[in-house]
Amino acid sequence: MYIGLPLKVTLKLTRAKVKSKITLKDIARELEVSISTVSKALKNSEEISRDTKEKIQAFAKLYNYRPNNIAISLKNKRTKNIGVVIPDIVHHFFTTVIRGIEKYANARGYNVIVCSSDESFDREVINMEMLANGSIDGFIMSLSSETQLKNDYNHLKEVTDQGIPVVLFDRITNEVECDKVIIDDLLGAYTATKKMIDQGRKKIGLITTADYLSVSKARTDGYQKALTEHGLEVDESRILKLSSMEMDEELIQDFFENSDIDALLTVNEIFAVYSMRLAQKKGMRIPEDMSFIGFTDGFLSQYAYPSLTVVAQHGIRMGEVAAQMLIEKVESEAEVETYQTKILEPTLVVRDSTIN
Amino acid sequence: MYIGLPLKVTLKLTRAKVKSKITLKDIARELEVSISTVSKALKNSEEISRDTKEKIQAFAKLYNYRPNNIAISLKNKRTKNIGVVIPDIVHHFFTTVIRGIEKYANARGYNVIVCSSDESFDREVINMEMLANGSIDGFIMSLSSETQLKNDYNHLKEVTDQGIPVVLFDRITNEVECDKVIIDDLLGAYTATKKMIDQGRKKIGLITTADYLSVSKARTDGYQKALTEHGLEVDESRILKLSSMEMDEELIQDFFENSDIDALLTVNEIFAVYSMRLAQKKGMRIPEDMSFIGFTDGFLSQYAYPSLTVVAQHGIRMGEVAAQMLIEKVESEAEVETYQTKILEPTLVVRDSTIN
DNA sequence: TTGTACGCGTTATCAC
DNA sequence: GTGATAACGCGTACAA
Numbered sequence: 112m113y114i115g116l117p118l119k120v121t122l123k124l125t126r127a128k129v130k131s132k133i134t135l136k137d138i139a140r141e142l143e144v145s146i147s148t149v150s151k152a153l154k155n156s157e158e159i160s161r162d163t164k165e166k167i168q169a170f171a172k173l174y175n176y177r178p179n180n181i182a183i184s185l186k187n188k189r190t191k192n193i194g195v196v197i198p199d200i201v202h203h204f205f206t207t208v209i210r211g212i213e214k215y216a217n218a219r220g221y222n223v224i225v226c227s228s229d230e231s232f233d234r235e236v237i238n239m240e241m242l243a244n245g246s247i248d249g250f251i252m253s254l255s256s257e258t259q260l261k262n263d264y265n266h267l268k269e270v271t272d273q274g275i276p277v278v279l280f281d282r283i284t285n286e287v288e289c290d291k292v293i294i295d296d297l298l299g300a301y302t303a304t305k306k307m308i309d310q311g312r313k314k315i316g317l318i319t320t321a322d323y324l325s326v327s328k329a330r331t332d333g334y335q336k337a338l339t340e341h342g343l344e345v346d347e348s349r350i351l352k353l354s355s356m357e358m359d360e361e362l363i364q365d366f367f368e369n370s371d372i373d374a375l376l377t378v379n380e381i382f383a384v385y386s387m388r389l390a391q392k393k394g395m396r397i398p399e400d401m402s403f404i405g406f407t408d409g410f411l412s413q414y415a416y417p418s419l420t421v422v423a424q425h426g427i428r429m430g431e432v433a434a435q436m437l438i439e440k441v442e443s444e445a446e447v448e449t450y451q452t453k454i455l456e457p458t459l460v461v462r463d464s465t466i467n
Numbered sequence: 468m469y470i471g472l473p474l475k476v477t478l479k480l481t482r483a484k485v486k487s488k489i490t491l492k493d494i495a496r497e498l499e500v501s502i503s504t505v506s507k508a509l510k511n512s513e514e515i516s517r518d519t520k521e522k523i524q525a526f527a528k529l530y531n532y533r534p535n536n537i538a539i540s541l542k543n544k545r546t547k548n549i550g551v552v553i554p555d556i557v558h559h560f561f562t563t564v565i566r567g568i569e570k571y572a573n574a575r576g577y578n579v580i581v582c583s584s585d586e587s588f589d590r591e592v593i594n595m596e597m598l599a600n601g602s603i604d605g606f607i608m609s610l611s612s613e614t615q616l617k618n619d620y621n622h623l624k625e626v627t628d629q630g631i632p633v634v635l636f637d638r639i640t641n642e643v644e645c646d647k648v649i650i651d652d653l654l655g656a657y658t659a660t661k662k663m664i665d666q667g668r669k670k671i672g673l674i675t676t677a678d679y680l681s682v683s684k685a686r687t688d689g690y691q692k693a694l695t696e697h698g699l700e701v702d703e704s705r706i707l708k709l710s711s712m713e714m715d716e717e718l719i720q721d722f723f724e725n726s727d728i729d730a731l732l733t734v735n736e737i738f739a740v741y742s743m744r745l746a747q748k749k750g751m752r753i754p755e756d757m758s759f760i761g762f763t764d765g766f767l768s769q770y771a772y773p774s775l776t777v778v779a780q781h782g783i784r785m786g787e788v789a790a791q792m793l794i795e796k797v798e799s800e801a802e803v804e805t806y807q808t809k810i811l812e813p814t815l816v817v818r819d820s821t822i823n
Numbered sequence: 824t825t826g827t828a829c830g831c832g833t834t835a836t837c838a839c
Numbered sequence: 840g841t842g843a844t845a846a847c848g849c850g851t852a853c854a855a
Contacts, residue, residue, distance in 0.1 A: 130630035131544075132600070134848060145826045150850060160824060175625070179601040181540045182848035185831050188487075190537065192580075192602075200565050206557045213556070213583060217590075222597060224548075225581040227569060234573075241578060244488070245535040245832090246548075269531070274486035381770060388772045411766055414737060416744045490832060501842045506834065516840055538832035541847050601848090 133174045142170060184245075192222045193437060194247035196238055198255045198282070200227040203380075203409035204426050205253065208280060211430020212251055219438060221248075230355070232257040236266045243269075248441045249276040251433045254284060256355055260323045262286070276440035278433045281424075282325050283452075290436045291452040292429050296326050299422040299457035300333030300376065303404040306420075306459060307374040308341045310466045312402055316349040316372035318363065318382045320356055330378050330406065358382070364389060374402040380411045383419055387464060403464040417463035425455055489530045498526060540601075548578045549793060550603035552594055554611045554638070556583040559736075559765035560782050561609065564636060567786020568607055575794060577604075586711070588613040592622045599625075604797045605632040607789045610640060612711055616679045618642070632796035634789045637780075638681050639808075646792045647808040648785050652682050655778040655813035656689030656732065659760040662776075662815060663730040664697050666822045668758055672705040672728035674719065674738045676712055686734050686762065714738070720745060730758040736767045739775055743820060759820040773819035781811055 135153075139146045144163065152159045152167035153176070159167075170176075184190045193216050197205045213223050224247060228235035235255045242250070250270065258264070259282060267287045271277055277289040307315050317334050320327040335345050351366040353359055358381055367389045377383040383405030387397055395401050397417050405412060408423035432453055461467065491509075495502045500519065508515045508523035509532070515523075540546045549572050553561045569579050580603060584591035591611045598606070606626065614620070615638060623643045627633055633645040663671050673690050676683040691701050707722040709715055714737055723745045733739040739761030743753055751757050753773050761768060764779035788809055817823065 130628070132629055135850095136848075146849085147827080147851075148825055151825090154850090158824065163824080177596070177600045178850095179541075179848050180597075181537060181546065181601040182831090183850085184537045185535075185541050185833095185847090186849055188831075200569070201559065201562045203557065206562055209556050209581070210583065217582075217594075222580055222602065223582065224578055225565070226573075226579065227566065238573075240533070241536075244533045245537040246578065272486070273488055381766060384770045388770070391772060410737060411770060414740045414744070414767060414771070416747060416772055491834095492832075502832090503834080503843075504841055507841085510834090514840060519840080535832050538847090539834085541831090541849095542833050542835095544847075 132179070133171075133176050134179065135176075138167065138170055138174070138176065142167060189441075190246060190248050191220055192224050192247045193434065194239075194242040194250045194252075195223055195225045196228055196235060196242075196250060196252040197225070198228050198230045198253060200225065203411075204281075204407050204424055207424075207426025208253075208430040208433070211427035211432075212434045213430075214427070215431045215434035216438065221434075221438065228255040228258075230255045230257055232261055232263070239266050239270060243273065243275060247275075249278070249437045251278045251280065251430075251437055253280050254282040254325075256282075256324055259284070259325060262323075276437055278437045278440075280429055280433045284325065288448075288450055290433075290440065290450050292433045292436065292455065293326075293452070294424050294429065294455045294457045296329035296457070297333035297336070299406065299424075299459075300330040301337045302333075302457070302459050303376050303420075303422050304334045304337035305341070306461075306465060307376070307402050307404065308337060308343065310374075310402060312374035313343060314346075314349065314372045315343070315374040315376065316351070316366075316370055318351045318353065318366070318375065318377040318386070320353050320378060322352075324356070327378050330376075334376055353382075358385065360385065372401070375404070377403075377405045380405040380407045380409050380419060380421060383421075383464070384411050384415045387415065387417070387419070397464055398466045402466065404459075408460050412460075412462065415464075420462045420465040421460050423458045423460050425458065429455060488535070489527075489532050490535065491532075494523065494526055494530070494532065498523060545797075546602060546604050547576055548580050548603045549790065550595075550598040550606045550608075551579055551581045552584055552591060552598075552606060552608040553581070554584050554586045554609060556581065559767075560637075560763050560780055563782025564609075564786040564789070567783035567788075568790045569786075570783070571787045571790035572794065577790075577794065584611040584614075586611045586613055588617055588619070595622050595626060599629065599631060603631075605634070605793045607634045607636065607786075607793055609636050610638040610681075612638075612680055615640070615681060618679075632793055634793045634796075636785055636789045640681065644804075644806055646789075646796065646806050648789045648792065648811065649682075649808070650780050650785065650811045650813045652685035652813070653689035653692070655762065655780075655815075656686040657693045658689075658813070658815050659732050659776075659778050660690045660693035661697070662817075662821060663732070663758050663760065664693065664699065666730075666758060668730035669699060670702075670705065670728045671699070671730040671732065672707070672722075672726055674707045674709065674722070674731065674733040674742070676709050676734060678708075680712070683734050686732075690732055709738075714741065716741065729756070731760070733759075733761045736761040736763045736765050736775060736777060739777075739820070740767050740771045743771065743773070743775070753820055754822045758822065760815075764816050768816075768818065771820075776818045776821040777816050779814045779816050781814065785811060 135146050135149045138149045152164045226238035264286045280292045283291045319331050322328045338345050349370050383403050387403050390401050404420045406422045408421045412419035412421045491502050491505045494505045508520045582594035620642045636648040639647045675687050678684045694701050705726050705728055739759045743759050746757050760776045762778045764777045768775035768777045
C-alpha cells in the first residue's frame with residue numbers, strides 16, 4: 112500500500128514498532144528463552160553457555176538494549192542521582208559549584224538534578240520534598256536567603272531524619288547536623304581588608320548585607336577584625352548593609368555620595384564593579400585615588416575596567432569537595448553519624464583595582 | 468539502659484527505626500489491612516468506608532507518608548523529569564534559559580535534570596545516553612560546539628527514534644527532526660549593524676566564530692546583509708573569526724591593533740567588553756570615537772563601563788517556550804509527528820556604548 | 824545450563 | 840467495603 116511513497120515514510124512506520132525501548136522481556140520472547148537467562152547472558156554470567164550468550168548479546172546489541180534506570184533504582188533503592196538546590200542559577204559562583212559537582216559526580220556515574228529555590232523558602236521546601244521522595248540519593252545545597260532569614264530548617268531535618276545525606280555549602284547553618292563545605296569567609300574579608308590597610312588606606316568602606324546571611328556576617332566580621340587589629344576604628348557610617356544580595360543602585364549611590372572612604376570592600380562582585388563606575392564618574396582614578404575589592408572571581412571582575420581585585424571562592428573545588436563528601440556518605444554502608452565541616456581557603460586575586 | 472543519656476541520643480535511636488521512608492506495605496502491616504485498601508484510602512476512594520479511610524489517612528499523615536516517585540515512574544512509564552543538556556553551565560545565557568525551563572516545568576510538577584556537555588561531543592553523548600534510559604520524559608538541549616563541528620547527530624536521532632521528544636534551542640541543526648526554538652539571530656545582528664550605520668559608522672568590524680556554530684553563522688549573515696543593503700562593502704579584514712566562543716585575548720588585541728574600524732559588533736558580550744577595554748587603553752572615547760554592540764544581555768553588559776548596548780536573546784522566554792513545547796509533546800497521546808520551529812524576536816537594548 | 828519465583832513500591836482490575 | 844493479583848523492568852537465590 113505504501114509502495115511509491117518516499118523512503119522516509121516507510122522508515123517512520125518501521126520505527127514505530129521499535130519505539131519505546133526494548134526490555135529483557137522482549138529479548139526473551141523473541142529468542143524463546145527465559146528473562147533470567149537473558150539477564151545473566153548480558154552480564155556475561157558463567158552459568159550461561161557460550162552459544163546462548165553470543166546469540167543474546169548479539170541480539171541485544173542489534174536492538175541497542177539498555178537496562179532501564181528506573182527499574183534498577185527501584186530494585187537497588189539507589190538512584191545514582193544527586194539533588195542540588197541552590198538559591199539562584201543565574202549566578203557565577205553557584206554555577207561554578209555546580210560545575211565542580213558535575214565533574215566529580217559524573218565521573219562516578221551520578222546525575223545531577225538541579226533545582227533553584229530562587230531565594231524563596233517555599234520553593235526550597237517544595238523542591239526538596241519533590242526530590243526526597245525517591246528521586247535522589249542525597250542533597251547538596253546552599254540555603255536561600257529567605258530560609259536563613261526565617262531560620263526555619265525543618266525541611267532539612269525531615270530529610271536527614273529519613274536517612275538522606277545532606278551536604279550544605281556556602282550558605283550554611285549550625286541548626287542542622289550534616290556535612291558542610293564553606294570557604295573561610297572571615298579570613299577572606301580579613302585578607303582583603305588588610306591588603307588595603309597595607310597600602311595605606313585608612314578609611315575603608317564595606318558594602319554588605321544584613322547579618323542573617325551567614326556569609327555576609329562572616330565577611331563583615333573579617334573586615335572589622337582587620338580594622339581593629341590594625342588600630343583603625345570601625346566607623347558604622349562607612350558600612351552599608353543592604354537587605355539582600357540584590358543590586359540596589361540608589362542605596363549604593365547614596366552611600367557613595369555621603370560617606371568618606373578611600374577604599375571599598377564588597378561582599379560580591381557586582382556591588383564593587385558598580386561602585387567603581389560611580390567613582391569613575393566622579394572623576395576619581397582607580398586605584399590611585401581609591402581601591403576596590405570584591406568577592407567572587409567571575410567574568411565581571413575579570414573584564415571590568417579596571418579589572419577588579421577579588422577574594423576567589425574556588426567554587427569548582429567547593430563543588431568537588433561537596434560531591435565527594437556526599438557520595439562517600441551515600442555509598443557508605445556504615446550508619447556512623449559523624450559529620451564534618453570542611454573549610455576551604457579563599458585566595459586574593461590581585462588585579463588593577465588595587466595598588467600592586 | 469539509656470536512661471541518663473542526653474535526649475539527643477535517645478531520639479537518634481528512635482529515628483533509626485523511622486529511617487528510610489514508610490511505604491504502603493508498612494502502613495498495611497501496622498493497621499492490619501491490605502495494601503490495596505491503604506492505596507485506595509489514601510486516594511480517598513469511595514470504595515473504602517469512612518472509618519477505615521480516616522484511620523489510614525491519620526496514620527499516613529502521622530508518619531508523613533509520601534508515595535515513592537521511582538515506583539510511580541516505573542508503573543506509569545512517566546518520570547516527570549526533563550533532561551536539559553547545555554554546552555556550558557557557567558554561562559549567563561544558558562542559565563537564563565534554565566531558569567525559564569524550571570519556571571514553566573516546576574509549575575507543572577516536572578523536575579529539571581541539568582547536564583553540561585562542556586562543549587564536548589563525547590560528554591554530550593554520554594549524558595544523553597545516561598538520561599535516555601528511563602530517567603527523563605524528554606530532552607531540551609543546545610548543541611555543543613564540538614557536535615556542531617563534527618556534524619554528527621546520531622545520538623539525537625537514536626533518542627528521537629525511541630520516541631523520546633527533543634526540543635533544541637539556540638544551537639540547533641536541520642539534520643534532526645524535532646521541535647526547535649531560536650531567536651532570529653540574523654535579524655538581531657542586522658538590527659545592531661543597522662543601528663551603527665544609522666549613526667554614521669562606515670567601518671564596522673565583527674568578531675565572530677567559525678561558521679560551524681549555527682548562531683555565529685546567522686549573526687555573520689545578518690551583519691553582512693545590513694552592510695550590503697546600505698551600500699557598504701563587506702571587508703574581510705574587518706572580520707575576526709575565532710575558532711570558538713572561548714576568549715582569545717591575543718587574537719582580539721591583534722585584530723584591534725591592525726584593523727581600521729569605527730564600530731564593532733561581537734557575537735557575545737565578553738568579546739565586546741574586552742574590546743572596549745582595549746579601546747579605552749588606546750585613549751579612545753566610547754561611544755564618541757567608536758561604538759560597540761554585543762550579544763547577550765548579561766551582568767557584564769549592564770555593569771561594564773560604559774555599559775554595553777546588546778542584542779538581548781530573552782533566555783527566560785526561550786526556556787519557557789522550549790519547556791512548553793516539550794511538555795506538550797510528552798503529554799500528548801497522539802503520535803502525530805509534526806514539528807515546529809519557533810523563532811523569537813531579539814531586542815536591541817541600547818546603552819552607553821552606542822550613540823543614543 | 825536454563826528456568827522459576829520473588830521482591831522493589833505502586834496502582835488498576837477483578838473477585839469476594 | 841475489602842483484599843488478592845497482576846503488572847511495570849530488573850536481578851538473583853534457588854530449583855530443576
